[in-house]
Amino acid sequence: MIDTQAKRKTTVSQDPPAFLHVDNLRTEITSRRSGRVVRAVNGVSFRLERGRILGIVGESGCGKSMTAYSIIRLLPRSARTVGGRIELEGVDLLALREGEMAKLRGTRIAMIFQDPMMTLDPLFTIGDQLAEPLRKHKGLSGGPLRERMLELLRQFSISSPETRLRQYPHELSGGMLQRVVGAIALAADPELVIADEPTTALDPTVQAQYLDLLDNLKKSRDLSLIIVTHDFGVAARLCDDILVMYAGRAVEKAPVEATFDTPLHPYTQALLKLVNLSDTDGGDHFVTIEGSPPDLSEPIEGCPFAPRCPHKMPICADEDPPEFAVDSGAASCWLYSETAT
Template identity: 50%
Template sequence: MTDRLLTVDNLQVSFHTRDGENKAVRGVSFHIDKGETIGIVGESGSGKSVTAKAIMALIPPPGEIIGGDIRFDGESIRKLSEKQWRSIRGNRIAMVFQDPMTSLNPVKKIGDQMTEIIRRHRHLGQAEALKEAIEMLRQVGIPEPERRVRQYPHEFSGGMRQRVMIAMALSCQPELLIADEPTTALDVTIQAQILDLLQELKAKTSASIALITHDLGVVAQVCSRVIVMYGGMIMEEGTVEDIFYRPKHPYTQGLLRSLPERKAGSRERLVPIEGTPPDLLDPPPGCPFQERCPHAMPKCAQLPPHFKVGEGHRSMCWLNDDEAKGGAGNGGQ
């Protein structure tokens, strides 16, 4: 398919710890098309960030990819050498990390950090690279970029540092931008500015974006398709309209019920999802959500397949199987 940019096929990532094997990502498969923005959502520990780092070949020891394949623009990138990765990472695929303060070098000026990346990947001279860095800072809305390139990270606010990270990620004109919780720990006004910025830059560059977040409200603003993860697996995938108006998995429904109501004057009580996520050192053999699910039934002790519940819409739940649903009784309600 000519429009397919990234394909993740049955990805499995484990961390070998003193307590045993932590199965952080368990058989994840999805794709991203050229020019598309997808959201990957779920609670902390659901496998979102580990999936992103696996795509970038940045899984730190004792973690490793133990199965599956990752194809970028039709070619497998799963087993590339570090030397081969240097021509892709930061160049064709770039990532904005959750905490810009730990991603930026505190003892190097912003301009030096940006020009180093631009020179390495785009083979420009120092003067041209600096000019490009200033222009990128201007594009992401940083005032007085000619002065700002000579400053250090601690001289920027949290929102401004996140803008710098986005400018650095986009400075090599990547085909895919992975943004891992880019608005976490920022106030609501700055969050909105960062999201607007991502949309503007996507319109200018036609890059694909994978936005990783636990905030469904953020996804509703900028994404066309949503992947819902839990327990290292994909529970549901569909368009934004499917996920928000026609959710088919109890976990997705629970996430939506826990969202604050946006209507003015609304005093509706939030409904949390009871219980805790599964222990991935010893994950349940069946559906990972069964212990917390109000619709749990005996069949849930078996791992369900992904059922097609609409065009491009799939859900990993036995409730989507008429035969299994027939034996559900009252569904635990």
């Protein structure tokens, strides 16, 4: 239950510069057939401090993956970022030319994709594909190149690394392929790694091993990570902070403990309720949040979650809520306004 006695408005803070600062990010997708524009990411803002792990969670279609692709500037042809700023230690990534951005990919920022086959070419061996970033960004060749490749495979707990270098992607299991993709992403020692649903295709045992591996690599390399996931279990196991997205917007931000102990936004509460139901019902039936997300190609009046919200008030139908600071987190919800009725 929301404690409305804890209401207080957001105040403007003079925080020091963050390692990564995303401010009012807006990315649109244009349908080639209809020409309709989908506001996939609509005014998302957040900060990521060095050495921390941020989990971006939400239902499918909420904009979390498009947020990740926008940060690293690897959007599909039908999508484009139309506004906002993405600053990596003060450098606005959106203002860089593509050639300048390409130099940062791999060396300062890298991505682990959900499907390893989006990264791996079936026509080349694992060794060929792991060598590419090391030659390009580290200038390695010959013996030092081979030693570094073997070292990376060992860091990702890949068995028989000498054999793996000669194998092709189809010869490896899904869990092994995901580890190879991780090794390629970290080959040039990036400072920020974005992982888009990195454990979705893995069975629970392999998933747990992979999450532990990412956590250990984060600590040993002082990495900052963004984990995009629909799975609160993954977020709870790995993340320091949580950003909850709905309808292309950030509706709640909080440390991971606060998100699970005292969720602020009604949408976050509903998601966690579904997780609890799934844990207790043994998965015998499918549970959902009543109603459907809004059509992001149409203008949205008021709060986008209002039609599905058990706490909606008259103002929710008319005005989109700003972000209100609450305890250690923040929520875009009129329940935390001192004046809303």
